Every structure is written in C-alpha cells, then in structure tokens.
Amino acid sequence: MRNLCATVSYEGTEFNGFQSQPYGRTVQQEIEKAIQVLTGEDILILGSGRTDAGVHAQGQVFNFLTESTIPAERWAIALNTRLPKDIVILEVHEVSLSFHSRRSAKRKTYRYTIDMGKFPNVFERRYAFHHPMRLQVEAMQEGLKHLIGEHDFTSFTSIHSTKPHHIRIVYDAYFEKQGSMLHMYITGNGFLYNMVRVIMGTLLQVGQGKRQPADMKRILEGRSRALAGPTAMSHGLMLMNVEYPAEA
Template sequence: MRNICVKVSYDGSGFNGFQSQPYGRTVQGEIEKAIKKLTGETIIIIGSGRTDAGVHAQGQMFNFYTESTIPTQRWAIALNTRLPKDIVIIEAFDVPEHFHARRSAKRKTYRYTIDLGKFPDVFGRQFRFHHPTPLDIDAMREGLTYLVGEHDFTSFTSIHSTKPHHIRTIYEADFIQEGPIVHMYVTGNGFLYNMVRVIMGTLLWVGEGKLVPSDIKRILEGRNRSLAGPTAMPHGLMLMDVEYFIEKQG
C-alpha cells in the first residue's frame, strides 16, 4: 500500500466546494471518480482542508492510499486525462505512511482579490470581487496588522463553525496592489470556516470608512461574530499554497 500526495488546482466556479456533499458537484467527487476510472479502486481522498462553493485553489493538497502499481510520476498525466477541464493535477509524490494532508500541514496561504476598476474585467471577473468605488488600502493594511499572531478568531468565523476552539496563528498578512487589482495575502497555521472571507468583509468596511483600523483589534477581542463585517463573496478567494515539512519520496 502506497501513500501518495497530490497538488491540485481548480476553478471553483462550477463546484459546490472541495469536499464531497450529498448534492452538487465537488472537486473531491470528481477526483475520486477519476481514480476509480484509472485504477478500479474506490478511494476516499484526504484533503488539506475544505474550500467553500465558488472558492478556487492554485495549490490544494490531498493524499490517498493505493495498491496501484502506476509509477508516481505518471499519476498527474493519467488523472488529468480523466478529469474535467476545471481541475488540473500539478504534481504527485510519495509520502510516508503516516502523512495526512490536513493534520501534517504546517502553513497555508490564501489570497483574496479585489478589482477596483470602474467596470469589471470580463476575463477575470470569476476570480475577483468587483468593488468600483475607492478603498483606503493603507487603512485596510493597518487593520490587517492587528490579526497577525496567535488569537482567538471567534469574531471572524461562521457561527456554524464546529471546531472545538477558534485559536489560530497568522504568520504573515499584507495587501499588494497592481493597478486596479488588489490582493490580500494571509498565511497561517490553519483557517476556520469562512475566516478569510469574514476578515476581508470586515476590512472592506475599514476601506470604505465605516470602521477605523483599530476597530479590528476591538472586534477580535470581542470574540463575537456579530461585531465583524459581512462574509465577502467566495469567488475572490483562492487557496494558494499548503506547506509541509517532509521530504518528497518520489
């Protein structure tokens, strides 16, 4: 039995999230069907985390156990020929038997993208939240600094969160502007349900002048979802990278 880790990218527009659901098309469901076609095995893959409906990924990771003898370096090509065009396998490599894509993850990076142009870009609209009125990006950047470090992020997660606690660590966070396009990058040891989207929705209020940057500290310390802003639209969010401290074995 081999344990294989795979890096996958996908356009989340047509999916009901990454994780298998009773209804709706999911990334996990499509990948598991492709593996079944390839090897005949019924396998449940283990994702590094969930992404919501409409959220994209450039570097989602998953692992699975297989008895197939297909060489590891052939898995990406073999799966891509059996997957829909909105899912692309980037690479596959062998990992130790104990490796678990979610539990072994050390750092994850998300990006949320805003388009400040007067009109939406027809070619990029499904990956960017269009906000045609001005935003104070410097104020948003200042507000974001209050979230760096280890905190209880109860105010910045869904009330439907099922996690036993909401303490997470954000290592790095910043805004990068490229003309009318603004990216927020956030790297942490893990993220709660809707966490990045609630952070973005609250920072949009800062950018619009509805809050001042220091309000982020007050909201964080309040540990109450009702204190924060709205949950930003899913299509602006992308999982960029998941990092592990392992040696690739194949």
C-alpha cells in the same frame, strides 16, 4: 499499500466546494471518480482542508492510499486525461504512510482579490470581487496588522463552525496592488470556516471609512461574530499553497 500526495488546482466556480456533499458537484468527487476509472479502486482522498462553494485553488493538497503500481510521476498525466477541464493535477509523489494532508500541514496561504476598476475586468470576473468605489488601502493594511499573531478568531468565523476551539496563528498578512487588482495575502497555521472571507468583508468596511483600523483589534478581542462585518463573496478567494515539513 502506498500513500500518494497530490497537488491540485481547480477553478471553483462550478463546484459546491472541495469536500464531498450529498448534493452538488464537488472537486473531491470528481477526483475520486477519475481514480476509480484509472485503477478500479474505490478510494477516499483526504484534502488538506475544505474550500467553500465558488472558492478556487492554485495549490490544494490531498493524499490517498492505493494498491496501484503506477509510478508516482505518471499519475498526474493519467488523472488529468480523466478529469474535467476545471481540475488539473499538478504533481504527485509518494509519501510515508503516516503522512496526512491536513494533520501534517504547517502553513497555508490564501489570497483574496478585489477588482477596484471603474468597470469589472471581464477576464477576471470569476476570480475577483468588483468594488468600483474608492478604498482606503492604507487603512485596510493597518487594520490587517492587528490580526497577525496567535489569537482567538471567533469573531471572524461562521457561527456554524464546528471546530473545538478558534485559536489560530496568522504568520503574515498584507495587501498588494497589481493594476486595478488589490490582493490580500494571508498565511497561517490553519483557517476557520469563512475566516478569510469574514476578515475581508470587515476590512472592506475599514476601506470604505465605515470602521477604523483599530476596530479590527476590538472585534478580535470581542470574540463574537456579530461584531465583525459581512462575509465577502466566495469567488474572490484562492487557496494559493499548503506547506509541509521538509521530511513530509
């Protein structure tokens, strides 16, 4: 038995998320079907985490156990010829049997993109939330700084979260402008259900002058979802990469 680790990118528009669901198309189901066609094995892949419907990924990671003797370096090409066009396997390598894509992960980075142009960029419409009104970006950056560190992020997760606790560490978070696009990058040891989208929805209110940057600290300490802003649209969110220890 071998344990293979793969990095995959996907355009999430037509997916009902990464994780298998009773209804709707998912990334996991498409990959598992491709593996079944390739090797004849009914395999369950283990993702580093789930992404919601409409969310994209440049560097999602998953692992799976296989009895196939296909060399690791050939898996990406073999799977890509059997996958739909909105999923691309970027790399596959063999790892120890103890490796688990979610439990072994140390850091994840997400990016949320806002299109601040007067009119939406037609070529980026699937990857950026269009907000043509002026935003106070410096205030948003100041508010974002309050979230760096180890905190209870109950206020910034869905009320439907099933996690036993909501304590997470945010290592870095910042905004970066690129033309009319405003990107928020956030890196942490893990993220809760809708966490990045709720943070972004609340920061948009800061940018609009509806909240003050210091409100982010107050909301965080309040530990109530009712204190935060709306959940930002899913299509602006991208899982950029997942990091592991060097020995993984």
